[in-house]
Amino acid sequence: MTEDIRSLTARLAEEPSSLAFLELGEALRRRGQLDAAYKVARGGLGRYPALADAHDLMARILGDQGDLAGAFDAWVEALRFDPMRIGALKGIGFLYFRAGDVGAALDHLHRAAEIDPDDASIAQALARIRADAGAPAPAPGINGGPAPHALAPELSETPSTEKAEPGLMLVDSNGLRLKGSLRSPRNEEVGDRVAAELAGVSKEASRTSRLLGLGAWQSIAVESAEGNLYLVAPTPETLLLTVRDPALPMAQLGLIAERAAKEAREWLEQHG
Amino acid sequence: MAGTARMTAADVALERVTQVPGVRGSLLISATDGLVVAERLMDGIDGRAIAALAANLVLRLGRATVGAGLQSPRFVHLRGNAGSVLAAPGTDDLVLVALVGLDANLGLARLEMLDAVGRVS
Amino acid sequence: MRALEPWVLQPLQTFLTESSARLILLMTTSGQVIAQHGFSRSFEVMTAAALGSAIVASTEELARIMGSPRFGALVHGGNRQSCMLSAFGTPRGRWIGLVVFGPETSVGIVQLFFDQMVEALVSAAPREQPAPPVLAENFERELDTSLKELFGR
Numbered sequence: 001m002t003e004d005i006r007s008l009t010a011r012l013a014e015e016p017s018s019l020a021f022l023e024l025g026e027a028l029r030r031r032g033q034l035d036a037a038y039k040v041a042r043g044g045l046g047r048y049p050a051l052a053d054a055h056d057l058m059a060r061i062l063g064d065q066g067d068l069a070g071a072f073d074a075w076v077e078a079l080r081f082d083p084m085r086i087g088a089l090k091g092i093g094f095l096y097f098r099a100g101d102v103g104a105a106l107d108h109l110h111r112a113a114e115i116d117p118d119d120a121s122i123a124q125a126l127a128r129i130r131a132d133a134g135a136p137a138p139a140p141g142i143n144g145g146p147a148p149h150a151l152a153p154e155l156s157e158t159p160s161t162e163k164a165e166p167g168l169m170l171v172d173s174n175g176l177r178l179k180g181s182l183r184s185p186r187n188e189e190v191g192d193r194v195a196a197e198l199a200g201v202s203k204e205a206s207r208t209s210r211l212l213g214l215g216a217w218q219s220i221a222v223e224s225a226e227g228n229l230y231l232v233a234p235t236p237e238t239l240l241l242t243v244r245d246p247a248l249p250m251a252q253l254g255l256i257a258e259r260a261a262k263e264a265r266e267w268l269e270q271h272g
Numbered sequence: 273m274a275g276t277a278r279m280t281a282a283d284v285a286l287e288r289v290t291q292v293p294g295v296r297g298s299l300l301i302s303a304t305d306g307l308v309v310a311e312r313l314m315d316g317i318d319g320r321a322i323a324a325l326a327a328n329l330v331l332r333l334g335r336a337t338v339g340a341g342l343q344s345p346r347f348v349h350l351r352g353n354a355g356s357v358l359a360a361p362g363t364d365d366l367v368l369v370a371l372v373g374l375d376a377n378l379g380l381a382r383l384e385m386l387d388a389v390g391r392v393s
Numbered sequence: 394m395r396a397l398e399p400w401v402l403q404p405l406q407t408f409l410t411e412s413s414a415r416l417i418l419l420m421t422t423s424g425q426v427i428a429q430h431g432f433s434r435s436f437e438v439m440t441a442a443a444l445g446s447a448i449v450a451s452t453e454e455l456a457r458i459m460g461s462p463r464f465g466a467l468v469h470g471g472n473r474q475s476c477m478l479s480a481f482g483t484p485r486g487r488w489i490g491l492v493v494f495g496p497e498t499s500v501g502i503v504q505l506f507f508d509q510m511v512e513a514l515v516s517a518a519p520r521e522q523p524a525p526p527v528l529a530e531n532f533e534r535e536l537d538t539s540l541k542e543l544f545g546r
Binding site for chain 1: 318321322325326328329332333335336337339340341342343344345346347348349350351352353354355356357371
């Protein structure tokens with residue numbers, strides 16, 4: 001055991017509520033002692049559940065352990081408490097790139113670059129993703145079908161500043177936007193208009209499905225030449241729209257949308 | 273004569289789609305009116321209801337898609353607990369619709385529909 | 394929405410909700426109004442009922458001359474509004490439905506839910522002795538009473 005780990009361990013033992021767990025967890029992670037790192041981070045999160053640093057540490061540990069979905073969730077939590085956390089933006093951007101969602105990867109990295117324009121690693125990552133845009137890195141589980149850990153984009157409060165980036169939007173049954181936004185391929189803000197057009201779609205889908213003997217409706221997938229849309233209802237009163245480039249397979253878009261719907265339900269429970 | 277040839281093309285298209293495993297019926301409908309133009313349905317399947325409801329849904333989704341600055345839909349899939357409705361809008365206000373069960377080969381149905389709707393439009 | 398007989402209300406309400414139709418008038422083949430929704434003046438109701446029943450009568454006569462069965466429905470498509478006339482049988486006799494709808498719905502939807510409304514009306518109609526035929530001398534009084542009922546006065 002190295003000296004720093006020894007001293008950090010002692011410090012944490014003397015004062016369990018100290019933030020030494022952050023340094024200790026990171027030190028253990030760097031040494032590859034991931035189980036120990038996980039226990040330290042877990043303990044720290046128990047005491048400081050709203051500390052972005054703790055969630056960031058946990059995300060890095062889980063990422064090293066291969067739990068990419070867990071890492072994603074932890075970075076999302078980090079951003080919730082600190083929306084400008086560069087490490088979380090980079091981490092999520094990397095995970096999206098691995099999953100083949102280039103648009104979302106670029107979106108997160110661009111946000112990181114805006115916060116710290118001098119971070120060379122961000123510029124390198126952006127250059128790499130743009131160069132590989134035609135051949136994204138293989139995602140886990142690609143041989144067996146869809147990625148086992150579907151990554152969902154967060155419901156962004158801020159529209160992407162990039163041209164023609166697809167979006168994610170939560171709409172209520174009156175045709176009003178609850179969260180998220182949408183931009184057209186020509187980079188116009190179209191969220192409100194689309195929200196209005198979607199008013200009643202859930203009810204219409206429900207009626208169609210019921211009267212045609214299809215049971216309760218689950219989802220609607222719409223393909224167009226310039227983009228694919230996926231609609232799910234996180235609750236009976238809301239509709240979640242996910243829009244992506246048509247290069248993303250529809251089945252994968254469905255997984256992304258279902259994951260986002262879960263997040264939307266949690267958000268609605270908190271804000272309802 | 274052109275009208276007769278067109279109906280024959282419609283019959284051929286519907287036949288191909290209904291031969292896909294799990295497809296319980298297919299029909300060509302008028303999107304604006306929600307009326308049946310041609311159909312090939314299993315017993316007990318209500319073509320009129322499919323035409324009216326599918327047309328309504330496709331038009332609504334079309335408005336949302338265009339409102340998002342995208343081109344009109346070329347394929348729509350409404351999934352329910354017990355099956356799905358698939359729709360492939362063509363030109364001239366025609367939409368090819370299929371009602372499928374849970375066991376349907378959705379990928380094949382989609383390909384056949386996209387191919388067929390291009391031939392009848 | 395107003396109806397002379399309360400059992401008509403639920404099927405009518407369901408039809409309006411599902412079809413998004415703007416106006417509906419239910420009447421007998423002789424033009425006596427059973428129920429209405431969307432009309433604002435009694436004069437309009439009287440006129441629409443008279444014209445609607447006459448159009449249906451003309452159409453049925455046309456079908457008879459052509460040697461074909463009665464037409465199921467007559468639809469006039471307009472740029473801003475369309476209308477559908479359809480006659481159907483009930484335990485209370487033959488009735489006519491006049492429906493006006495806009496581009497927010499479609500003729501397919503209107504017909505689909507109109508047929509469901511007819512089934513519901515047939516099912517809901519009380520199985521009792523039909524009313525005696527209205528005599529000419531009572532007609533105007535009956536019509537006036539009906540109109541007051543339908544407009545809540």
